[in-house]
Amino acid sequence: MILLSPSFLFFLTLVQFVTSSPTDNGAPLTIPLRRRERPAGTFIDVAKMADNMRTKYGYQPVLDTTLQRRQKVSGVSIQDEGPDVSYFAAIQVGTPHTGSSDLWVASTACQRGCQGSPLYDFQSSSTFKDGGTTVQVQYGSGSVIGELGSETISLGGFTVQNQGFIVAQAVSEGLVDAGSSGLIGLGFQTLAETGATPAVQALAQSNQLASPEMAFFLARNIDNPNVNSVNPGGTFTLGGTNSSLFTGSVQFIDIPNDITPSFWFIPVDAVSIGGNTINVSQQESGAAIDTGTTLIGVPSDILNEVCSQIPNSQNGTGSLAGFCVIPCSSSINSAMTFGGKSWPINPADFSIQQPGNNNQIVCVTAMFDLTPNTGPTPGAPPQKRQNNIPNPAFIVGDAFLKNVYSVFRFSPPSVGFAQLGSNGGGSDSSSTPL
Template sequence: MLSSSTLALSCLLIVSPNVFAAPSLVPAAGQSIPLVRRAQPERTVAEWETWAKNEREVLTAKYGGNMEKRSTGTNLLTNQNADSSYFGTVAIGTPPVSFNVILDTGSSDLWVADQACTTGCSKIQLYDDLSSSTFHNLSEPFNIQYGSGAAEGTLGQDIVQMAGFSVPNQVFAAVTQVTSGLLEPPVSGLLGLGWQSIASSKATPFWQTLASSGAWSDPVMAFQLTRFMNGSNVNTEEPGGSFTMGFVNSSLYTGSIDYQAIPTVPSYWILPMASLTVQGSSISIPSGSSSYSAIDTGTTLIGGPSSVIQSIFAQIPGSQPGTGNWQGYYTYPCTTAVNVAISFGGPSWPISPADFQLTKISSSQCVGAFFELNTGGTAPNWIVGDTFLKNVYSVFRYNPAAVGFAALSNTAIAMNGVNAAPPSATIGSVSASATAGTGGGSNSASHRWGVPWAPLVGGISIAVGAAWM
């Protein structure tokens, strides 16, 4: 049974298939999956305060886990609730059924709501194991704890497809109980894109099976995320960009991709933060392991050590520490365009002032997207989410393990704020498959994901446009 204690909510970015996922954006050798973004509902200052408090608490809890041929594939994303989350689509079973799922580099499990789900699963697509001829029940319990809630169910195996790739025996969880508000329609679950070492199920993640088996033409997966948070007349779902596997889409970035090696045994996608500037002034940051940053598509904002966050806002005249639900956040004059840039050892990557501004809480005061986060233990001190990732083309490389960034192309930038139909989930043909390794076992993990209306700070989901699978 789910815990009755109140669990902090977190933010998600939901991505769905989008009209921008036209063939022109995808190299002839591969397929693309569009991302869709959902419009942000009107929120009162009190709602923003609650969201901010939950985001901070949730992130703290989270960080407190046989190839046929080589190929490439693209999944178009959906941008949900004005950059709150991005979701994509996977297909499970025989015959295959599409499910919208959060694409999260900060966790490593795949789970979807089951037809037997009794709580927290209304108005979404449900998995029916009796309708799949290829489902195998592993009869092992699954329990994952998020900062904002929990999900429980049973582990099983079935065919999972995405972007033209297939794993015939992928371990995943069919969830029967979900904390109320953890899933926001039309999202049915989550696809973790972190490493196996942090998987609650202990199973090899879908992406890692494909990359390790050589199913991908190149051992990389990449994201391009759209920005709508500063737009007008934003719909609940908008085109969210794209997620590619096996290649990088050269039409979405310019110049070279700067790769930085992961300094630890792969778990989260971790990079050391080398430098940070605000309004042109350098901010002193700790070195060594104290500079480690998790690059997390499932988190909306950027959390870091209190001392450094204080130094950032000290460079912004008129800024003040937040109180109450805004504790850990800072306000600053909305008329100030704040320019922040971060380097992870290579180029210094600027963050748009539009992304630095989380929300406006009065006629003159805004809240910044950087907040104080005390992760504790061995977790990285920094969690770098979509506030940063919307400003770069990001690449996650399997071997040698590294994260790369490149400047966005004019083609990618032109997608920001352009209202269009989100991608539609359809089942595509499989061009390559790989067999997963053994999985199952003890499963308990923490995660920051789970705000009902997917606030901007901590959660991103990606909706895959299966039409490009």
């Protein structure tokens, strides 16, 4: 299945992907996604997810002060297993060996953290080239150590020669499992720790794609109590869109001209709760659209406004600090506005169950405070990274993206949304307003 982050990413499988090759003109290729296993009776650890996201985007974590802030974001986020958290697709690595990689891949040289994962055998590939340099990539929830190399990477019938990647030799526990072998970066080269051009960007730049786009439909299973194993998770379309999954036209919002393409970074106009609109100031409107993230990170003042609009809600404490605790019986109409158009969020995506005291279940909003006690002053412009890359004020993850058909265009750099069609399940906005 697929996972994305500020610089999109895939979990990779080492199962060879079987599909018809794209036509000579690079017609769009649609790849089915699978959803990572959800153990029965488990919950998403929202507190850990939130801290991983804060760390990944350069903000201070709240719960685990030992997490290291990175000087440069690699664009990869790993979260605990849970409903609609991780999505996978398969690619092919090497000649003749099949595997899975692009940013990094668990290899036969891996000595830690790769148990049970299908492994890439670089010694069996005639196209592998050793870069001779050891590199460590630090993520919010772990790290990868390995050797830089280059290899032939294939996604369906599309091929990238001499793709730079990391041959993983040690991986933090939990970054890969029996169903995955690594991560593939799908964003812009600016964020790549290795300096390599990400594979999809390389395909777009080499004009192998009919259209310099990739698109996603992410299936919803969060409200299905019987989801206990790897399940269909949607589709990833490379080189265009799949018109059977959406209706109407795709509304594109350009990445601002004064921002170096890095994250898929677009402005947010407003957030609405129960029909009440919360306008977002221009100074704090920047949002990273991140399919590798489950939750929606928002500025402190926006989260406070959201919580104030929900009856019988309260600010979370302890491990739930930075979240709004809401009645589990609530069916909340919410939406986010981009480019002047409002996109509703299914109530099942907005409310997340958590274990509480005395074995009681509590619920929190999918929106959380990205910068509690540490972030920029409300209304102040976000800090800039190197290369004119701002820290995004919003992180918009799958709780929103499951409700739209999302399209990511390399030229001109932009993100587009479209209304899901009947094949995509649509978005349920029929709940009773607050």
